[in-house]
Amino acid sequence: MTFVTSPDDLYKSVPVVAFERNVTDLWKTRNISPNSKQFGIFTESTGEDTDILSSIYTDDQELVTRKLGAAILQQRSGIDLRYRIRTGSFFRWVEEHCSLSYNESGEIISAYSYLWMSSLPVEWALLTKGSEVWNTLNSKIRHDILNQLTAILGYLELSTDIITDPMLIDFSKKEQNAAEKIRNRLIFTREYQKIGLLEFSWISLSDIISEALNEILLGPIRIKIEMNQSSLYVDKNFRVALEKILENIPVHATGATDVIIQLRSTDEGGLLSIEDNGCGISEQHKARIFDLGFGNGNGAGLFLSEKLLSVFGITIHENGIPGQGARFELFIPSPILNFNP
Known part of the structure; x- marks a missing residue:
């Protein structure tokens, strides 16, 4: 992700400490936003030639130095670094x-950075550690249960071939249907497997929407994206959540010919809307569309989408007009949104 805004403008639009690196020594600063004192960072700084590395926790210095050096060797336009800094x-x-730019000779001509103040890195680390443990345990339990269900289904099928009583045959078929539903639900839980295990990073919103659309077959439906260069602090599960919303359109939005995806700023962050011009959703169904098992399909798509979005603090509502189209609105909190109009 590339930022070309100067630190003087950048720190005013998002809750960060912004600074410009000295291109002759990237671990020195040329300019620091005035709010650095508010966060207790670079408190002794005058804004010129402040040593960045000395403020970084000793155990993190080698990693961030290596990552920044690798990004420069590859002439990458930007790099995300996570570390502890003295406050x-x-x-x-x-x-x-950090956003980097180069001249034709490959030399760095500008390096703008900002430090995002948040507890999310710690929360992410704790969530990752806990998720690894629970997912390993859940995978084993799920595997064992599926094996037992497969055996039950096999015995039920054999029983149906042996018994002749119509009532018992009917009971056997109902038992098989119930066991199949349990099996499908267990397989569905695999969708949750990677929640908390993927690394969070700043992701271009327009790019991740394009990736989601590439995974969906919308047929003749036209897509209009009204998007700027805004970005989100999420993981790849955000794309999965979008896919679950979009894949419902050709199935349930009868008569839809157009879909509009747009983002606008709000007082508390941003509103991402996905709107079609199909048949819409009836009022009596609006309250249940995010329930597991509701709908004509397996009833899992929108349920999973809502749960995935909640990991990032994003809420979703359907505010379309029945008969005129569905409109899914995703309310994105400001701490994870870099809105760039």
């Missing part, structure tokens, strides 16, 4: 997002 008398986790 007064203690160290605090931050996300640094």
